[in-house]
Amino acid sequence: MSEPTVVPLVRPRRDRAHDVPPAVPGAVAGAAPQRSPGEGDTAAGGSAADATVDALGLGLLLHDAVGRVTDLDASAAAVLGVAVDDVIGMTWHDPAWGLLREDGRPMAGHEHPVMQVLADGTPRRGAVVGLRVRPRPGDGTPPADPVVPGPRAAESPRGADRDVRWLRLDVALVDAPGGRVQVAALVGDVTTDVDARLTVAVETLRTRRLLAPERDVVLRVSRWGKVLGAGDACEDVLGRTADDVVGCSVVEFVSPADRPAVKARFDSLAHGEGAVLRVRVRRRGGERRWTRLGMRWVDADLSEAHVVLADEHDAVVASAEAEELRAHLTTVSLTAHETIGLHGADGTFTWVSERAAQDLGWEPEDLLGRPLHALVHPDDVARVDGAHGSAAAGDAVAVRYRFRGADDEHRLVETVLSGRLDPATGRVVELRSATRPAEDLVDAERRLDVAEELFRRSVEQSPVGTAVLAPDGSWRQVNDALVRALGQARGVLLRRRHDELLTGTSREDVRAGLVSVAAGERDTWHGAAEYLGGDGDVVPVRLAVSAVRSAEHELVCLLLHVVAGAATEPDGRPLARALGTDELTGLRQPEVAADRLVNALERSTRTGRSVGVLWFALDGLDDLVAAHGRAAGDSVVVEVAGRLRRTLRLGDTLARVGQDAFLAVCEDVHELEISKVAARATATVDVQAPGTGRGRVTASVGAAARACAGSEDPVQVAEELLASADAAARQVRLRGGAGWHHTRHTFV
Secondary structure (H helix, E strand, O other): OOOOOOOOOOOOOOOOOOOOOOOOOOOOOOOOOOOOOOOOOOOHHHHHHHHHHHHOOEEEEEEOOOOOEEEEOHHHHHHHOOOHHHHOOOOOOOHHHOOEOOOOOEOOHHHOHHHHHHHHOOOEEEEEEEEEEOOOOOOOOOOOOOOOOOHHHHHOHHHOOOEEEEEEEEEEEEEOHHHOEEEEEEEEEOHHHHHHHHHHHHHHHHHHHOOOOOOOEEEEEEOOOEEEEEOOOHHHHHOOOHHHHOOOEHHHHEOHHHHHHHHHHHHHOOOOOEEEEEEEEEOOOOOEEEEEEEEEEOOOOOOEEEEEEEEOHHHHHHHHHHHHHHHHHHHHHOOOOOEEEEEOOOOEEEEEOOOHHHHOOOOHHHHOOOEHHHHEOHHHHHHHHHHHHHHHOOOOEEEEEEEEOOOOOEEEEEEEEEEEEOOOOOOEEEEEEEEEEOHHHHHHHHHHHHHHHHHHHHHHHOOOEEEEEOOOOEEEEEOHHHHHHHOOOHHHHHHOEHHHHEOHHHHHHHHHHHHHHHOOOOOEEEEEEEEEOOOOOEEEEEEEEEEEEOOOOOEEEEEEEEEEOOOEOOOOOEHHHHOOEOOOOOOEOHHHHHHHHHHHHHHHHHHOOOEEEEEEEEEOHHHHHHHHOHHHHHHHHHHHHHHHHHHOOOOOEEEEEEOOEEEEEEEOOOHHHHHHHHHHHHHHOOEOOOOOOOOOEEEEEEEEEEOOOOOOOHHHHHHHHHHHHHHHHHHHHHOOOOEEEOOOOEEO
16 A cells, blocks of 8 residues: 655644634545645635535644644644644653543553554554643633643642543644655544543443442542542431532541541552452441442542442441351360351351361361262262251251261261351351261160160069159159059059149149259159059158259159158168168269269260269368257258259269268360369358358369270279369368369369
């Protein structure tokens, strides 16, 4: 393609002081006939071309071989917004022009279409260039005459006092007299069109990057932080109307503690960058709420920014509650007998306790991010998915399945799943799990079946009248000895409630005794009662009532021993002693506590869990008895027994081992937990003789705890624990009493 040729300057610079449009022929070869520089402006072709160019609002600039402006007409000066005389000799490298690309980014001088045509000779058509033009000082209205963008315009901070004028250029090389090279540029003002396109682009970008939910509010903010405009959701987020916000500074709504961070980020942002902070926003009335604050400059000269505010208070509070829950679960997991886990709504592990290595065969960190169902045996997936669905609906459900460990071996486990629901949506936001190995559970269930059968047989074959009562007081099982003692048929007994056979004089006493045992206030209750016999006669009896509880310490049934017309067994032993209980307090006797300690240690060899022993020696009981009598002493002993029983866990064994001593056996207990129990017992045992306000009785408490290794004899370990607890209690008594002592913890 041959280079176009253009005649010499077609618009003489005669009368630049007046806005008289000289005649302009076509800019490129073929647009108009050639004319010499001296020809007049009245040629028919030139007049027609001039009229066309003027009607289109276009102007013409000529440049020399290095890009300096050598000539321009009045229309070009008006399009550029400059004075004609002040532009001659300027190049597009001059920073005073403030060149911009079409996307709003700064443009270097060599990127200007005129300089590119000089560099490669290729014409440019439809190029868009922005100029930052400084308006005249005054009332802000555009000046009548254009003003050249002098050096001071470039020095103004961030161009905050400039307007942007957008030009469309057609540029090509032309021939000048004497063979010189010139570049002609036909320019037009397209500011309105470009501003419209930029507005749409900015709004789209703002929507994509900053706007999210409808609860967000967008503020238009000046460079100095002043609010220029506010969105419709302003009242939802700030508690203020848009009219109240406009004219205020953004930092006025931010808590004083967060203002330095907001100011620092605002001042450091460059064009095109954005930042997001979480701050506390003050609503009308003084309420502070956590809010997400996003900011981004939306124009090239950094004179206006968008600030997006989104209320995140509920999310922050929920996050804090979740962190608090994790901290609580971490503490609980130290003494828990199962692996505790948190999961996302899809079952993915998000947190897991340290017992995972022991129970599940995985290190805790290796489980994070893994979905639960991916570790389930294929044959059990449907069962686990069903439990997952129930938990997601808000139920707590237990499921037994095979779980794959890190060694790819499956182990039988039992998991209790429960869900935490979002109150607003009713959807599950988190799942919680408690998992433990189920092999021992299966064995335990088999042993339980055997124990239940042995229990049934022992009740049936007992020489003493024995019955099993349901928690509601109905007869569940009676043996032949009881049928004979009461003279009632078995079917009659099983169809009636227990208290229906008691006479009115003893019914309330027996009922109170049953309630105290069922509530765990005492292990055994002893008393006298009168039943209605089969022939209508009254049958006097002695009763002993004890509770049977589950592994979770829930009441299963009440065991009732009945001896008609006597308070002793056939061998002459008191009934209470025959049943292994203390007549005064209803607590276990030392032999029973010792047997349970040995049995607990035997189980410890399989589980590895510690067994604790607490020895309670009463301080001041002898002095109280000497001053107020044995009855006062017995009353204090009964009161202390009741307080200790309420202090211990359900399932712990408490026995009276002397006139002024008690023994507690606590199975499956952590070292720290046994110390806490000792501390609580010390605080609760501070009793005075009833009715006197004198004779203070306290306790010296000794604690010991350990597990029994498989190679050790449980009997010897039991003797060691008892001796250690007794010695610890003696140390406390030597220091004045009313305290507790453990191997690693002491308090007086």
